[in-house]
Amino acid sequence: MLKDCLENVRLRKPLxxxxxxxxxxxxxxxVLLACGASPIMSDDPEEVEExxxxxxxxxxxxxxxxxxTIPSMFLAGKTSNKLGHKVVLDPVGAGASKLRTDTAVKLMDEIRFDAIRGNISEIKTLALGSGRTKGVDADVADAVTEDSLDEAVAFVKAFAQKAGSIIIVTGAIDLVSDGGKCYVIRNGRAEMGRITGTGCQLSALITAYLAANPENALEAAAAAVCAMGLAGELGWQSMQPSDGNTAYRxxxxxxxxxxxxxxxxRGAKYETR
Amino acid sequence: MLKDCLENVRLRKPLxxxxxxxxxxxxxxxVLLACGASPIMSDDPEEVEExxxxxxxxxxxxxxxxxxTIPSMFLAGKTSNKLGHKVVLDPVGAGASKLRTDTAVKLMDEIRFDAIRGNISEIKTLALGSGRTKGVDADVADAVTEDSLDEAVAFVKAFAQKAGSIIIVTGAIDLVSDGGKCYVIRNGRAEMGRITGTGCQLSALITAYLAANPENALEAAAAAVCAMGLAGELGWQSMQPSDGNTAYRxxxxxxxxxxxxxxxxRGAKYETR
Amino acid sequence: MLKDCLENVRLRKPLxxxxxxxxxxxxxxxVLLACGASPIMSDDPEEVEExxxxxxxxxxxxxxxxxxTIPSMFLAGKTSNKLGHKVVLDPVGAGASKLRTDTAVKLMDEIRFDAIRGNISEIKTLALGSGRTKGVDADVADAVTEDSLDEAVAFVKAFAQKAGSIIIVTGAIDLVSDGGKCYVIRNGRAEMGRITGTGCQLSALITAYLAANPENALEAAAAAVCAMGLAGELGWQSMQPSDGNTAYRxxxxxxxxxxxxxxxxRGAKYETR
Known part of the structure; x- marks a missing residue:
């Protein structure tokens, strides 16, 4: 039940x-405060483990x-792994520079991620680039549409199996898979792409949902994705004529x-494959 | 008069x-621009003194x-002290890591702060941790409520005396003391805690109020605290049904x-003890 | 036609x-997403060239x-120059510290900027400080008003010629010149000065307009300046009684x-001199 996933965040208030x-x-x-969680931002190597x-x-x-900040990512990730905390990767811009691609791939090699969220291009970059995940066929279309859906679902499932993480590809249609089941989610609006940071927000939201629902990770990740898309729909309903992308944000x-x-x-629009 | 404190900020426009x-x-x-002051952000060691x-x-x-940025904090703080400028510390997360606690305590040891603002937990951490302030009884409750008010006031007064700074503890009830008098302030709303940064904003506001009212520091600090809480009350009155924490911010x-x-x-709700 | 400049941004969607x-x-x-462009932020020396x-x-x-980030500015600027990309400088705070002045002047010496945008004080600092531009008379008033307009136009033209860049001075009246023609723009509202970052936003907007209108740089820069000022006028029309500087932003x-x-x-208010 997606409902329980959301309510557990409000109940358990994960940090x-x-x-x-x-x-x-x-x-x-x-957005973390909005969903009922609490945020801490910290990126100095001397304190991130603590x-x-x-x-x-x-x-x-x-x-x-x-x-x-790169060394801090590795230090914090390894500590979180040791402690059994939920860890999520948002590989923003993987593929746009060697530094980004290499860092994301190395993070995947050295840290066990519970979930990885990106757009199809970023996720394909990881699938192609990661030693541990070599062999996944990333020859899928550059956008997940109804036409490319079957191959995209197959790709996400295969990559999730290889990577041992829940893989979340967001776009016009969102896919969430742990390698077995795949949620195909059709919430959201195209106008969300005109706001900076809806992807970053979603990755944080997924982290909160996973932390509050440790026993139910796949559904929790799907619930977070539905919640963000649905918020995009509900937020749109209250738009005034002069509102643009910042008001929408x-x-x-x-x-x-x-x-x-x-x-x-009630508002979540998904099927599973 | 709190009124004069606010008007001096608009008149003197401190940078x-x-x-x-x-x-x-x-x-x-x-928020600095809103109150009539002007902000400059700068954190490189090579320029902060200038x-x-x-x-x-x-x-x-x-x-x-x-x-x-840590070296910049010391450099800027010492220069400001030499020049007789007002200096405020916001020890965000003191107690959450050794780096934060040690940095805050060392800042207090080497820099003379006109005011220090934090939540009760951060301020207790400083009281326990600082060499210069050793001996203050920080065994107070972790929230300032009507029940714990007497001991909290006593703690804040004692710590202000030891530290030689105005101490400002914010929460459901806010306390502002220079060691002699203590303002007990009951403005604000609980929903402010669901927004990131109201504390950071208040610390900046206090700095502007102190800079514009050098002859009247304690009242200026109290005026800033009342203004922020009152803004939380007034802002709430204009909330629309779909508004949440970002609109409230x-x-x-x-x-x-x-x-x-x-x-x-008219709106300030305080007593002095 | 300013109209074409705006439409080219929406059409060409520059990154x-x-x-x-x-x-x-x-x-x-x-603001980059709002105008139809796309933003990437990146400041690590290892990736900025890519x-x-x-x-x-x-x-x-x-x-x-x-x-x-300073080394990244030089690396990225030089790479952009080699590739013939449009490059814009916003010398925020030039004159406020030696680090800022020296960095801005050195950037001007080593990088060919298509446009430089600042307030009159920042631009005067550059005119005085830059080796390459030595000899420009920067003895103009510290605000561009109707009274000081003639000398300000002459200064901006002279500096644009020396610097080989479009020079944009923003304030109550905005000036945009490539050394030959000077746009004198009277859009905008004084209240924009109570918001942090309208200048930063404008510099990014100018970059997008230049990138989308490479054949028509001076008019593109003027169009961006008119657009920002006009947005300040149009945004003001939808202000509600409780709205302040953040709503206005x-x-x-x-x-x-x-x-x-x-x-x-229709809304652009300019003349050329």
Missing amino acids: VHNITNYVTVNDVAN ITSICGGLCINIGTLNQQ SRIIDAIYHMDGETLE | VHNITNYVTVNDVAN ITSICGGLCINIGTLNQQ SRIIDAIYHMDGETLE | VHNITNYVTVNDVAN ITSICGGLCINIGTLNQQ SRIIDAIYHMDGETLE
Whole structure:
């Protein structure tokens, strides 16, 4: 039940450690507070192990990675693995530079991620690039549409099996798979792509949902994806004529703030394959 | 008169140097502009002494401290002390990591802070940890409520005396003391805790109020605390049904923007002990 | 035609690389999305050359420059020059510290900027400080008003000729010159100065406009300046009584989001000298 997943976040109020980019960090903090979780941002190598140890989950986002924060990603990730915390990777821009691709691949090699979320291009880059996941056929279309859906589902399942992580590909249609089952989710609106950071926010939200639903990871990840898409739909309903992408950004987070389990259960549009 | 404190900020337009975290920095800049002050953010060791010298106040916030910005905090703090500028410390997360606790305590040892603002847990950490302030009984409750108020007031007074700074503990009830008098402030709303950065914003606001009211520091700090809480109340009044924590965040800053001295004087809810 | 300049941005959707400050970076990303462009933020020396090579334009903003990002500015700028990409400089705070002045001047010496945008004080600092531009009379008033307009236009033209860049001075009246013609623009509202980052946003917008209109640089820069000022006017029209500087900030970006070529053409207030 997606409803339970949402309610567990509000009940258990997980503390989420974010090593994230400075572009969307404020929205990430506010969306975590909106869903009922709490954020901590910390990226100095000297403290990240200690900070992550008091949290329930860790979200590593490489959006503005640099020489100072990359070592922190590895330190925090390994500590979280040791402690059995939930760890999520958002490989922002993997494929756009060697540094991003190599860092994401190396993170996957050295850290066990409970979930990895990106767009199809980023996830394909990881599938092609990772030693551990070599052999996955990443020759899928560059957008998940009804036409390319079958091959995209097959790709995501295969990559999830190889990687040993829940793989989440977001776009016009969202896919969430642990290698066995695949959720095909059709919430959301195209206008969300005109806002910076909805992907970063979702990765943080997934971390909170996983941390609050450890026994039920796949459904929790799917619930977070449905919640974000549904917030995009609900937020759109309150748009005023002069509102544009920044008003929409706020309205989406505010819809997360008001969303209850019934609303999510009723509004979620998904099938499983 | 709290009214004069607010009006002096609008009149004197202090320039406030912020060495602050990247999570809430945009809101900090906007709240300073809203109250009538001007912000400068700068954290490179090579320029912070020069930047702080052209300002009226300095706000040091350790929310995302790192090896590059910690030296800047000491350099800027010492320069501000030499120049007689107002200096405020926001020890975000003191107690959550050794790096944060040690940095905050060392800052207190080497820099004379006009005011230090944190939640009760952060301030207790400083009271326990600081050499200079050793001996203060920090065995108070972890929340300032009507029940724990007497002991909390006594603790804040004692710590303010030892530290030689105005100590500001914010929470359901806010306390502001210079060691002699203690303002007990009951403005604000619980929902402010669901927004990232209201504490950071308040610390910057306090810096602006101190810089614009150098002759009247304790009342200026109390006025800033009342103004922030009152803005939380006024901002709440304009909330629409679909508004959540991000809309509320904007509405609070906007209430600071519109607040005049009369409104603050009339809306402030405090007693002194 | 300003109209064409705007429409080319929506048509060509330039990808803009930003090495920018962490104060206003989220607004910069959202304004780029609002105008129809796409943002990438990246400031690590190891990847900036690669990142900038996949973009159409580069915006260097020194608002929170530091020892890690300064080398990235030079690397990315030189790569962009080699590739013939449009490069814009926003010398935030030039004159406020030696580090800022020296960095901005050195950037001008080593990188060919298509445009440089600042307030009159920042631009005067560059004119005085730069070896390559020595000899320009920067003895103009510290604000561009109707009274000082003639000398300001002469200064901006002279500096643009020496620097070999389009020079954009923004304030109550905005000036945009390539050394020959000078646009004198009277869009905008004074209240925009109470928001952090409208200047940073404009510099990014100029980069997008230049990248999408390479054959028509001067008019493209003027179109971006008119668009930002007009957005300030249109955003103001939708202000509610409780709205302050943060609501206004969002409304301006949202006005950029909705602006079409006709609206810009009709609303732009400029003359050329």
